[in-house]
Amino acid sequence: MNRKAGCILSTMTASALLLSACSGGGGDDNAAGSGKELTMWTWKVAYTPGFEAAAKLYEQKTGVKVKIDTFTPDDTYRQKFQAAANSKNLPDVINWWATAGDSIEGSVLELSGEIKDDVLGKYVGTAMDPIRITQSQVDSWKTDKNATTVQKGLKVGEFYGLPLDIGGFFTFYGNKKLLEEAGLKAEAPKTWEEFVSMMEAVKAKSGTPGLVFGAKIPDLWENWAGSALSIMHGGPQGYIDLLERKAKMSDPANLPVVKAMETLAGKELLMPGVLSTDIDGADQAFAAGKAAFDLGGSFTMSTLLAMGMKPEDIITFPVPPLEGSKIQAWTTDPFTLTQLSVNKDSKNREAALDFITFMTTDPEAAVAFANGAYTVPAVNLGDHAKNLDPNLKSISDTFAKEPGPYSEASPAINSLRGKHKEWEVYAQALQSVIEKKLTAEQAAGKFDDTMAKLEASGN
Known part of the structure; x- marks a missing residue:
């Protein structure tokens, strides 16, 4: 990509x-x-x-x-x-x-x-x-x-x-005005569950959907958010085991990550038409106030500002962890x-x-x-980092100064996620979860079944 x-x-x-x-x-x-x-x-x-x-x-x-x-x-x-x-x-x-x-x-x-x-x-x-x-x-x-x-x-x-x-990727952008109008503090959620509650509050107050992202690209969610949720929840080795076919997506350690998407779909927190929305379209929708949150990367900020938003209208934060995750704060290698x-x-x-x-x-x-x-x-930047715009400082702080959990998993990600075709099936299955045509368990089952068949055939 x-x-x-x-x-x-x-x-x-x-x-x-x-x-x-x-x-x-x-x-x-x-x-x-x-x-x-x-x-x-x-x-x-x-x-x-x-x-x-x-x-x-x-x-x-x-x-x-x-x-x-x-x-x-x-x-x-x-x-x-x-x-x-x-x-x-x-x-x-x-x-x-x-x-x-x-x-x-x-x-x-x-x-x-x-x-x-x-x-x-x-x-x-x-x-x-x-x-x-x-x-x-x-x-x-x-x-x-x-x-x-x-x-x-x-x-x-x-x-x-x-x-x-x-x-780097793994960055959410929030509309301060929509959050404050919903009676929320415009600050980063500490957990995924708190994040979902924020989306629900905005939708209840204004009817504005909670989240938009470029879901037209099937594997974007895994690349920009899902892998972070998995690595935080089960630790880097847990995600490596999944990539190396030593674990199943339906395992209790992995299924909650699939359910995170099912929750967004079930509560109707995703922007209507999200499956036909590409990256630029998602940014444009967020800038136009059509969703409370946008999934992107550090580079998304300049795009949003060029579309007319102001820094003071935006909050930024990394992917928040699911409750009970082994890692409680996300960092990534830029x-x-x-x-x-x-x-x-x-x-x-x-x-x-x-x-x-x-x-x-x-x-x-x-x-x-x-x-x-x-x-x-x-x-x-050393001490000069304090002079960065607060949003940039927030993004910069999520960049690992030393190799972090993503670094540990990235060799397996780079060598196996594209090679093992069960991940393509999973990306498509998640899109069916968004459409509420599959449950999280069914999507995980498709991953597991495909993995087993490919292994049996030597692929």
Whole structure:
């Protein structure tokens, strides 16, 4: 599943793109020659205020201005990048998805010889993981007939960007106004059962459904909420046992997690039409006040704000545990969302390098960017974390500083949940639970029966 962290707000005309491609890039003699202005591109509309806030600090520090241009949606941005790369007209700095081998490497500066450990040590532990080239990637590209020439030329340990922000799933968003109108305190529930009671109170007061999420995607619930409920309830090993086919979904340790969805459906707390609602549609419905809560990730905040909500109108909290769970508070390991790279042909190379280092490691710049963009920075903020917007601070606090319960289960999740087809059957069965066509016991039984048949056939 694609890491959804941005907002698709507008589509530019072809003529506007063509005009844009001919101006403002790293090849612009006026800006590049002066040494007083850097150019930067992003596709993240919601991030632009954050970039502008950090750029203002950089100008105050160095006297160098940073001109930021935003192009959306994703495909438009990729096409614009490729056209500018072909004509060597890229900007000095490029904001890109945090990934290695995305074939931008032929156009941006390789940084392993430029950025040393004193800088890399400032990021959260896993921030560089998706950016740095690994041996397994090199081996894979070497034998992959579809690998690009750029990919085949990459070497282990190289990296072509610095991590800008991090994110994670397992986050609920609540509408403060609806909660307060229902006589509730706008604060995080301590348990799943308390969460359900909050939804019931809102529905009783205003008729507004309790929860919306992108249920059109069958496995989204398990990826963004169900696995957290399971890991907290039975511990990481309990979920690993389920993945390794050493346990059943109908076991007393696992069935309460299935019943959590049955409760939402039975009490009619889900937004009508939720099964035809995708991720964007869920966010739009929540922003429009059509549900009291929305399931998303840390990246959802910037989307909601771009849709017109205000930070003070929202509360955020991680998936709350079922009563009796072994783990009473959820933490998850964050992943890197985006990176900053430098045009290898930039006439302002040193200034561009200095800027991306400043943007990604200076605590004041990171906080300014984060609060403007509503995303969590990839740098270890230390005491500066207290200056984050309260919602961002709440999200940041759920990110594990050291490997946590999700880390323990994630190897089995990554290797087995997609491989073992009973999970596909379970995802479909949960959708039938939402429709009230199956009970929790029946959905768990479908999982167990499919697992047994697959094992018997050697699959």
